[in-house]
Amino acid sequence: MELETTSLDECAALGSAPAMPKKVFVKTYGCQMNVYDSQRMTDALVADGYVATEAIDNADLVLLNTCHIREKAAEKVYSELGRLRDLKSERAEAGRDLTIGVTGCVAQAEGGEILRRSPSVDLVIGPQTYHRLPDVLAKVRKGEKVVETDYAIEDKFEHLPQPRRAEVIKRGVTAFLTVQEGCDKFCTFCVVPYTRGSEVSRPVKQIVAEAERLAEAGVREVTLLGQNVNAWHGEGPDGSEWGLGRLLFRLAEIPGLARLRYTTSHPRDMDDDLIAAHRDLAVLMPYLHLPVQSGSDRILKAMNRRHKAADYLRLIERVRGARADIAMSGDFIVGFPGETEGDFEATMQIVREVGYASAFSFKYSPRPGTPGAEMDGHVPDEVKDERLQRLQSLLVEQQQGFTQSMVGRTMSTLIEKPGRQAGQKVGRSPWLQPVIVDEKVAEIGDIVDVRITKTGYNSLFAEPA
Numbered sequence: 376m377e378l379e380t381t382s383l384d385e386c387a388a389l390g391s392a393p394a395m396p397k398k399v400f401v402k403t404y405g406c407q408m409n410v411y412d413s414q415r416m417t418d419a420l421v422a423d424g425y426v427a428t429e430a431i432d433n434a435d436l437v438l439l440n441t442c443h444i445r446e447k448a449a450e451k452v453y454s455e456l457g458r459l460r461d462l463k464s465e466r467a468e469a470g471r472d473l474t475i476g477v478t479g480c481v482a483q484a485e486g487g488e489i490l491r492r493s494p495s496v497d498l499v500i501g502p503q504t505y506h507r508l509p510d511v512l513a514k515v516r517k518g519e520k521v522v523e524t525d526y527a528i529e530d531k532f533e534h535l536p537q538p539r540r541a542e543v544i545k546r547g548v549t550a551f552l553t554v555q556e557g558c559d560k561f562c563t564f565c566v567v568p569y570t571r572g573s574e575v576s577r578p579v580k581q582i583v584a585e586a587e588r589l590a591e592a593g594v595r596e597v598t599l600l601g602q603n604v605n606a607w608h609g610e611g612p613d614g615s616e617w618g619l620g621r622l623l624f625r626l627a628e629i630p631g632l633a634r635l636r637y638t639t640s641h642p643r644d645m646d647d648d649l650i651a652a653h654r655d656l657a658v659l660m661p662y663l664h665l666p667v668q669s670g671s672d673r674i675l676k677a678m679n680r681r682h683k684a685a686d687y688l689r690l691i692e693r694v695r696g697a698r699a700d701i702a703m704s705g706d707f708i709v710g711f712p713g714e715t716e717g718d719f720e721a722t723m724q725i726v727r728e729v730g731y732a733s734a735f736s737f738k739y740s741p742r743p744g745t746p747g748a749e750m751d752g753h754v755p756d757e758v759k760d761e762r763l764q765r766l767q768s769l770l771v772e773q774q775q776g777f778t779q780s781m782v783g784r785t786m787s788t789l790i791e792k793p794g795r796q797a798g799q800k801v802g803r804s805p806w807l808q809p810v811i812v813d814e815k816v817a818e819i820g821d822i823v824d825v826r827i828t829k830t831g832y833n834s835l836f837a838e839p840a
């Protein structure tokens with residue numbers, strides 16, 4: 376086949392400017408999985424001829440990759456869409472287009488409602504259909520408005536292009552890699568089973584290939600992602616069924632990958648292999664995000680968590696038995712329907728018993744369509760506020776205690792980027808704390824031993840060990 380090519384000079388002679396590549400700006404809300412999805416959508420669009428931009432004012436296409444986990448998240452999206460509508464009208468006056476798309480969990484949950492509330496939106500596409508983005512945009516260019524929120528039967532990851540080496544390098548020495556998506560647990564407060572659909576694990580081969588590509592491009596630390604990452608399972612090369620523990624052992628063999636992490640886990644899926652991985656793999660970082668949500672058995676039952684507080688505590692004891700320096704992180708919800716002062720006190724108690732290095736805590740927010748929203752005994756907002764404040768001051772105290780305990784310790788640090796102040800670089804400790812060092816200490820991507828000299832609010836200052 377012959378290609379017809381036109382040189383720039385010929386274009387000028389013909390009086391037409393060469394077509395500039397269209398620019399896409401993706402704004403990400405919510406969890407790390409959305410960060411990963413935004414990158415993969417960008418990769419798909421770059422393969423389709425777009426270039427990524429960090430400046431919304433330059434963009435021809437703006438995608439809001441949204442989160443629906445709590446109320447304010449969706450409201451923020453609608454107010455951003457208001458601002459984009461104004462930008463679109465300014466553009467129209469200047470004779471230039473702006474395409475607006477909503478992706479992610481709000482897109483999935485609200486679907487066509489978004490077009491009704493925000494008519495300037497051109498496309499709405501749910502998390503399971505990102506691989507169709509180039510086709511959807513082709514329809515939009517023909518003047519259609521498109522809503523795609525079905526759970527696709529094809530494997531989106533197989534259809535999404537792999538990130539280009541240059542993109543990976545631009546994104547830095549740490550990377551996310553989604554290995555599992557969706558959830559079958561149906562905790563009664565949570566929209567995820569409805570927005571992300573049922574649990575799907577990516578095959579071993581796909582994951583290993585992607586991790587190898589990341590490592591070849593200079594990535595040193597990979598965080599495996601999944602809404603229920605430790606429910607990941609797949610067929611190993613020997614035909615046997617693998618769980619996340621086996622997968623971590625396999626990924627640990629990849630040359631150049633020096634650090635592995637995974638998030639987020641459910642206590643019911645912490646199996647023996649995974650605990651063994653914490654015991655045996657030096658590259659698996661000693662940090663575990665294991666949400667418990669509440670310390671009250673009554674509330675855990677109403678939340679459909681399917682374990683008791685004592686099960687969680689026993690599990691942590693086993694994990695700590697396998698890896699003594701492991702630090703715990705968690706998620707908590709206060710004010711779930713029916714939560715009494717006694718139930719809340721049980722949450723405070725479990726926090727005291729575990730001792731968290733960091734944690735996220737939220738006021739319960741009824742999500743439409745979830746069983747929790749229909750339950751009796753909704754807790755007044757003032758009570759939720761007051762409980763959240765008490766819980767957060769305990770968690771902050773624990774986090775600061777943990778940070779303080781680092782002073783004088785020697786630890787490995789992955790140097791990630793230039794610091795905010797001249798002459799500094801910022802690294803990452805095994806426990807996810809930012810570590811600030813003199814820029815001459817090491818190059819980006821190096822892993823060096825440093826000694827902690829003092830602390831900031833959550834960061835550590837260090838010198839070469």
Ligand code: 5AD
Pocket residue numbers: 444445564565566666668706707708737738739740741742
């Ligand atoms: N209200 C408040 N917090 C919630 N989370 C999930 N759903 C809700 C909700 N309806 C929190 C949980 C979960 C984290 C990602 O968000 O703690 O672990």
Ligand code: SF4
Pocket residue numbers: 558559560561562565566567568602603641
């Ligand atoms: Fe939501 Fe529960 Fe599934 Fe986590 S395990 S995503 S909280 S339903």
